Amino acid sequence: MTRSTITAAESQSTRRGRGRRPADEVRTDVMHTVGGLLLTEGLADLTFERIAREAGVSKTTLYKWWPSVGALALDGYFHAVEDTLAFPDTGDIRADITTQLHHFVELMTTTPAGRLLTELIGYSQTDKDLAAEYRRRYSSQRRELATERFQRAQDAGQIRSTVNTGVLVDQLWGSVYHRLLIPDEPVDFAFADALIDNLFEGITTRP
Template identity: 40%
Template structure:
């Protein structure tokens, strides 16, 4: 029974933090405000997380869920389109987009937070893309000399750039980027 209560409290804290970041922004929320919204004590939060940034990073990481997994249908372009479209949906319909922007901004003065953000969100995506690229390469879905790092930077860097600068993110835009990236490697 206590594990259930703990999980309910943890979930309430993460849900409160991700919704509040979208409503108020990073600077205008506090551990105390998150605790009030979640219906827990601030000591409960501090028992599990060392800072507001750590709570929001956990909330953002969890909200990614299966969205970041690259499917494998045998068509790398379709698979990347599916993944990027799901990421765009997450960014534009949930608190993830504002949370991610705020974490990057807060990370500029908190190197530990920025390192954790890279290790928990960016690095797994890099590893997944590298693995999916290797599989596509083995299957002959692209030329042997295609540079996976440049492809990854172009595909995902565009999304991050547009997210960070609060520019529109639409699936049609993703189709244009996919066409540019993959026209030279097939």
């Protein structure tokens, strides 16, 4: 990319105001663009070149904020699904987790998100940098949001005080990832409901 095209691209970013837009706003715009591309097309054709063009920013700007396309994809994806995967809090933990887990299953099975995440997890098994970015920019934050909701339910006396709420993340969303990654069995609402039922009811025949 030549100096003149960089300037042309940057100039688009002034359209909303008289001066340069604040960095935060540009950053959010880029993530919005990337999130949109990921949820419609997946990871295949995502390059810094294309993102710079579609978001109307320079590649230099992108490189300044993100070390790799994978890192930017993860930030973009996190923000793109933040609302869809938000945790409701109606006071009924079981109902709220059911709502959220259904949204998660729907996202994974009816949009390119499922394939995107399994590919990123796949690559990260042999790419240490991507693995670190995945944990930092995506999974650890999602884990925290889920744990917070369960923590509130535990504080409200709905979940046993001896339950390690972090483990529930692996037994709900982790179990869904397990079936997405090794698709021996289907991922659907019935599966989501069975995951929840086993934990909330317990699996034994005790009275």
